[in-house]
Amino acid sequence: MSNTELVTESLTEKQWKIAHDIAQNLTKDDTDVNEFKKAIAYLRNAVNQNRSDAISRFFKYLKTLVGNGRQIGHSGKTTDYYRSIDKACSDCLKGFQGDASTLLQILGWASRLMRYYKEAGPIGEVVTPVLESARQVEIARAISSHEFAVGQIVEAKVTAVKGNKVTYEILGTIRLTEKEPKKAQSFSEEQVVKVEILDIKEDGSPKKVKCAG
Template sequence: MTIVEIYSESLTDAQWEIAHAIAQTLVKENTDVNELGKTVAYLRASIHQPDTTSRFFKYLKTLVSNGRQIGHSGRTTDYYRSIDKVCSDYLKGIQDAYTILQILGWVSRLMRYYKDAGPIGEIQPPSVESLRQAEIGKVITTHDFAVGQILEAIVTAIKGNKVTYEIMETVKLTEKEPKKAQLLTEGQKVKVEILDLKEDGNIKKIKCTD
């Protein structure tokens, strides 16, 4: 089996990079893939509950705290600690539980592949941009943006006549607002209009309408 054979179009490039790094990290630390499977099963079973993502990360902390009592070997706590750390490092920026479930499902497959593939060299962690793009990709697939559409945004930065807006807590765009920059404040909620879209459906250009 090759990496190409286990690649899935259901993952974006950024999500694939994250899954790749998590799997390599866990295999390098000799983490039991069956213990990861338990966390995946928990997430799948609770996927429809409110605040699923925050519940999942709390569950990982609980496993670390109670590893000695619920573990089957002396290393169980170490397994849970590794899983908790790598998930916190690479998945905390992803709010959608379905996306996390999809990534971890592939991590389980990749761990089995890398375990048999020989020694793993230096692991290249996902870039901050990749982590952000993974979440942006989810926003794009769940929202049909259109030119002329009005959205809520938060002003996150103002530098001269350039204003940075954040939309849906994920998409950040910086636009020149010569007439409005001095009237806005950081943290302010405003309405913005979509002026242009990228080929992938993401927002390319906006303007403040307030």
């Protein structure tokens, strides 16, 4: 299954609850979201290598992090982060029924929800966020299934050209309009090009891109 197909998958009510529970537990423990995203990146690589045993390898990886936290951690708190991630995943995913791609979706959402819960204040006062439109849901899922980074080169489809402005569409959902004075007139709608990510938003999605050709 490709990443594009992952974007269109929807989680069940039970799976959404798992994502929220993991996010809440990690937020309560003041876990570093970046350490959690590293664990998600490991699972993504495991899925790409061998989907059939990716989940078991992921849980073994978490145990390894906890056992070797002092040697591989960047600070005294890192081991605590590993313990929190291992416990949250083990507790909330007990009896998990689903494949590795679904787990990747759940954890991707959990990492995004951590930002929400952190900004929303005490967990007891948190109200589950409501996404306003189907498009927002699609964008959120696209972000959760990809790790974007500044300097990364990704494919984008040209959806509009107006003067020197080009609208790029990434993953079929994320649209950005940028000034491309040297390139705009050579582009045509529906053309697929390579763009470089110049900046990232708080939610992990691209904020600014430019043609990489």
